[in-house]
Structures are given as C-alpha cells and as structure tokens.
Amino acid sequence: MRTTKDRIRHTLGFEIIGLIIFAPLASWIFGFELHLMGIMAVVGSIIATLWNYVYNLLFDHAMLKFRGDVRKTIPQRVFHALLFEGGLLLLFMPMIAWYLSITLWEAFMMDIAMATFYLVYAFVYNLVYDKVFPIPHPTRQVPG
Template sequence: MRTTKDRIRHTLGFEVIGLLIFAPLASWVFGFDLHLMGVMAVVGSIIATLWNYVYNLLFDHAMLRLRGDVRKTVPLRVFHALLFEGGLLLLFMPMIAWYLGITLWEAFMMDIAMATFYLIYAFVYNLIYDQVFPIPQPTRAVQK
C-alpha cells in the first residue's frame, strides 16, 4: 500500500504535469492565449477537486439511505462515474463560456475535450508512476 507521502507526491505530480501539458496543448488546439488556458485549467482542477469531495459525500449518504450500504457494484460504479462527470460538466461549462466569451455549445465541446485529455492522461500518468515508484511489496506477519 502507498504511504501518505507517496500519495501526496502522486497527486501533486499529477496536477502539475497535467497543467504543464494541458495548458499549452489547449492553447494551441483552441487558439486561445496560453494564460487564459492556464487559468482555466487551474480553476478546473480546483472545481474538480471540490466537486469530487462534495459529490462522493452526497453519493455515499444517498447509497446509505437507499441501500443501507456504500459498497458499489460494477454497474453502480459506472453510474457513479457518469453522474460525477455530468455534474462536473454542469459546474464547469458555464465558467468556461463566461471566461472565454464563447457559446455554451463551444464550452461543452471544450469541456468534453478536456475530460478526454484527462482520462487518457490519468491512464498514462499512473502507468508511468507505477514504473518509476513501484508499490512496495506488503510484509506479512510471521505466523507462530
């Protein structure tokens, strides 16, 4: 299992490297100033982090009330992920449209592109991270 220090390194690395890749790439793809894309990416990261906390708290309370249990089946995990992304889209899309002075449709397309980038990036980042910082082998207590 990873240590707290390792989890902090993982999270900070993920956010910093993601922003360093995403902002210039988005600036180039969408034709906006790098500064605008950088601010949008940082704000998006903060919104996603706060939404993640609130959403999971609400979802767990709803599951306890409706099912009496917070353990998720595979279909529930898919529903959980889709609902999370839908909520994030509703929270972030108007901010993108306002900040960049674009239509909601354009903001929707940009938000989908951002979500796709981070989905692929998270997969690649975690593969590389696990190679550079392997998970330590668990130590088992000796049975007497």
C-alpha cells in the same frame, strides 16, 4: 493502500505535469490566448486536484471493500479514468462557459476535448506512477 504523503505526491505530480502539457496545447487548438488557457487550466487544476484526492480515496475504499485490494486491472483503470473525468466534466463546464464567455454547448465541446486529453493522460500517468511508486502488497494480520 497508499499513504496520504503518497497521494499528495501523486496528485501534485499529475497536476503540474498536466498543466505544463495542457495550457500551450489548448491555446493552440482552441485559439484562445495562452494566458486565458493558462488561468483556466490552473483553476481547473485546483478543482481537479480536490476532486482527484476525494475521488481516488473513495475509489480505493470501494476497491478494498469489493475486491480486498487497490491494485487495478486494465479494465478497472479504464473505468476509473472514465468515472473521474465524468465527475470533473460536471464540476468544470460551467466555469469554462463563464470565464471564456462562450455558450454551455461550446464549453461542453471544449470540456469533452479536455476530458479526452486528460483521460489518456490520466491512464498513462497512473500506469507510469504505479511502476515508479508501486503499491505495497497488503499485509494481513493473523488473529492471535
């Protein structure tokens, strides 16, 4: 299982790189000024960072309980990313509607587009992260 230090490195790297890519791209695609998208992205990043830590901790504990290992197969990575983004959608959508003075439907559509971006980004980021910082094989203590 990953250490707290590793989880913090993972989360901060994910959010910082995501912000650098997302804010300018969202400004261009959605037609809002860069500073509005930047502020929304930072607030979303804070929400996502807290959710990321809690979610991944819970997911890893569930993986250990049901599989005895936290290393994920490709289908498990897809499920992991979809479930993460679904939870984030519910947490972030009302804030988007309020901040940008748009309807909940418009916020939902924007959030779906953002979730799609982050879904792909999360998959790639986590795959690369696990290659750069591999999960150590678990050591089992032999009763003695």
